[in-house]
Amino acid sequence: MPRLPAAVIGDAHRNSIAWETLESLVDVGNRMAGQDGEEAAAEVVAEAFEGASLQDVTMESFEIPGWWRGATTLSLPDHDQHYGDPHQLFALPGTPAGEVETGIVDVGHGTPEEFDEADVEGALVLASSKTPDDYDRWLHRREKYHEAADRGAAGFLFRNHVEGCLPPTGGVSDADGPGPIPAAGVSRELGHRLVRYCERGEVSGSLDIDCRNEMTTSQNVSARIGPETDQEVLVTAHYDAHDIAEGAEDNGAGSALVAEVGRLLASVEDDLEVGVRCVTFGAEEMGLRGSRHMVGVADLDGIKAVVNLDGIGGSRELGVDVHGFDGLADAFEAASEDLDTPIEVKDDFVTHSDHWPFVRAGVPGLMASC
Ligand SMILES: [Zn+2]
Known part of the structure; x- marks a missing residue:
């Protein structure tokens, strides 16, 4: 199994970039889907992607009931x-x-x-x-x-x-x-x-x-890393939140982590065997709107797997729900063993986050929690 160089792991442990992204998201205030704060949060994520030198930073809008x-x-x-x-x-x-x-x-x-x-x-x-x-x-x-x-x-x-x-x-x-x-x-x-x-x-x-x-617009923010392969792995989170909450754990942390994973992978980009697309969805809290939009317009055959991060950072125990996809279970069990790190691989069906529209369409998708 390929491993990240020690310098990249050291960087992951010591830098404060993801934390600063999380603070910037929280400090937007109300990030309710389709409202001004959600758009401001999309800009925060896009800036984090650009700051990490990711390619093709894209913002794609879609209509939602606001x-x-x-x-x-x-x-x-x-x-x-x-x-x-x-x-x-x-x-x-x-x-x-x-x-x-x-x-x-x-x-x-x-x-x-x-x-x-x-x-x-x-x-x-x-x-x-x-x-x-x-x-x-x-x-x-x-x-x-x-x-x-x-x-x-x-x-x-x-x-x-x-x-x-x-x-x-x-x-x-x-x-x-x-x-x-x-x-x-x-x-x-x-x-x-x-x-x-x-x-x-x-x-x-x-x-x-x-x-x-009334109808309004939300947006997904994406960027890519690595080789141009027929299939890509999606690393995803939603950056919208409720108007009456900070939305730090759910799910500013997931969005900050997607940007951080992108930044770290970009430092080993030439060694990646598959292209990786970082996607942060809008309007998850209003009915998985961003992920449903992407499933409706994307070439699903070009998606190898979806790794979704939602409600992340509340525990030290890492777990993944793999929805019956044996390839995902095998990959995470092998990683757990190889890295000597406990990862609980569960076969529960988790329907309330952005991997779900992909899973329903037959794309291997998991929800990670920790
Ligand atoms: Zn969430």
Whole structure:
């Protein structure tokens, strides 16, 4: 197995370039897809690619349904209570605006079985962000939201299972516009209060969401290194984030690392056997828009594999989810052995990041985590 020269490994350990890229991304502020900050972040990544002397630095735009946050309130007329502070609740990105006044129905964790037992027609559905520990797979927010909408619910309240007066966030938009029903995240503390009220009897709630939904543009930023080969390996991450968060771990760190991997590989460019394309996607948080765009326009036969970095840097344990592609599993198991470095190779299906549109199209793709 080819190895990087000691000088390159030493450089990787000692330089602060990736950290500075991460700081520049975070300091942009709001990097919400399709908004000014996302475009500014794309420029940060492009500058990092150029600073690393990568070739063909390219910015490619595509249309997305944009979303701009306004005020969100929840009133409980039976209890004469009114919530509208950001530590209590806020709208989920991609929700439509609107006012819903109806009964609140608690569906617990929002598993399909719990939905089967509840009557959510016309209701304001309350579901936890947690998946039960004994459930056989992780249930994503979108799945609970669409289950509610498909069963005729009028609105959706996503209650955080993590304490600390923080509502959860996460996109709910559809392919070409806002999601079907108004949706807000509520803090664990307010969520538990709603659960208690529901246990005591019928509770009506009035959810009022103000926001702007209109088409806008996002962009992917890419660059390449190494020989012109028929197939390239893609090293990818998304650089967009949520408007109410720093987006450091998810996923400024992944974008900074893509640029750093590119910089280090560029120093051994002549030794590479295959071309490598560094890609940072826009609008991942709004429904994997950037990666879906690339899958729609790229020559997929020319992609040997996709190595996707998302939510990276939170742990010292390196793992890869290989989605049933034996060639990827073999490569990482061999690297783990050869480099005497533990890498957990898992065959789970991870559907919520940018490798997924490629995997669905048959391109070997993995999600790396650490
Ligand atoms: Zn992410």
